[in-house]
Amino acid sequence: MTVWYNEDLAYIHDVGFRDYALKSAPGIVEILKQHQIRAGLIVDLGCGSGLSAAILHQAGYQVLGIDISEAMIAIAQTRVPTVEFRVASLFTAEIPPCAAIISIGECLSYAFDTNSDAALDSLFQRIYHALSPGGVFIFDVVVPGHTAPGEIxxxxxxxxxxxxxxxxxxxxxxxxxxxxxxxxxxxxxxxxxxxxxxxxRLFNRSTLADALRQKGFQVNISDCYGEFSLPPARIAAIAYKPI
Ligand SMILES: C[S@@+](CC[C@H](N)C(=O)[O-])C[C@H]1O[C@@H](n2cnc3c(N)ncnc32)[C@H](O)[C@@H]1O
Structure with a gap:
């Protein structure tokens, strides 16, 4: 069986690449508050080692973290023992009714178990269904521009x-x-x-926005979470389920 984010990569991501989550989370809390979401359940898809879960928990939200990596979930559970974490693929995990869903660090781009158009379409459908009216789905993905054509x-x-x-x-x-x-x-x-x-998977800005709008979301595509500008070749989507 293939292991994704094995023990050593999970450890290294946690100690060496934590800035992305730590700098994104305050902006995400700000976006939640702008949408009047001040309490309730936040589902963190691809929660990794629980860095964003810890900040959301600290801010007063209930959190459910889901990640495909057992090693990441082990670190997360140690970091925030009072938060519930599950090992599962975000493409198939049950998503309970919630106030918001987040996915930080390009998790929706990964094609570990799947990332077909159908799997993504079904995920957006399940997310729309799980969110309360007035809820938001906040995430970021990779877009082209990481290397020049043909370059390694x-x-x-x-x-x-x-x-x-x-x-x-x-x-x-x-x-x-x-x-x-x-x-x-x-x-x-x-x-x-x-x-x-x-x-x-490399996303296209307008195709992504269209796919979300087709489900009923109002969509804002951005290059930042609050004051944190995403690194190059990444975009954030703030998808709002109207009341
Ligand atoms: C770059 S890391 C970001 C982790 C965390 N959100 C953070 O910002 O620190 C990407 C995470 O997505 C998870 N991931 C990728 N594909 C996934 C899938 N299909 N289901 C659940 N988790 C997935 C990986 O295991 C990894 O923890």
Missing amino acids: VRNFTEGQDWIVLVEKQEDSTQQMLTRRIITLRQFEDLYRRTEEVHCL
Whole structure:
């Protein structure tokens, strides 16, 4: 069975790549308040290691976190023991009635178990159905622009006891971004090596907005969450279910 965000990659994401969630969450709380959502259940799809769940919980919301990675959920459950977390695919998990649904960090782009047009269409339908009238669905995805056509980009990032090497390439025909990720994590004098290949769907701004509007949402596509500007080649969607 394929493991997504294995133990070492989950650890490295949590300690080395937490800024995206930590900087997005305050803007998301602001958007919730602008929509008069000051309490109630927030479902966090692709909750990762629970960084956004912790901030939402602290802000007074009830949170349900869902992620396909067992290792991510283990970290999340330790971080916020009072929040409910489930290991499941966001494409098939049951989504309970709720005030808002969020998905931070391009989770809806990942094509781990699936990311077909039909799976996405069904997800948007289930989300619309689960949200209370006046509820919002806030998420971000990747769009083209991570590499030039035909280019392969390699880079690395290191922390105190880890190194991560990433090789990425866009396929404009398939509208996919592929990231090959090698991790090296130090245990005393030895380094453990793991490798995963992540394929991500590249969205088109207007097609995404149309797909959400077709379900009944009022849609705002943005490049930021409040004061946090998303990194290049990402967009955020704020989809509002009218009362
Ligand atoms: C870049 S991480 C972001 C995690 C977290 N939201 C954050 O901002 O720190 C993407 C997350 O999406 C999760 N993910 C990807 N595809 C998924 C799916 N089909 N169902 C549930 N989780 C998924 C991954 O396991 C990973 O935790």
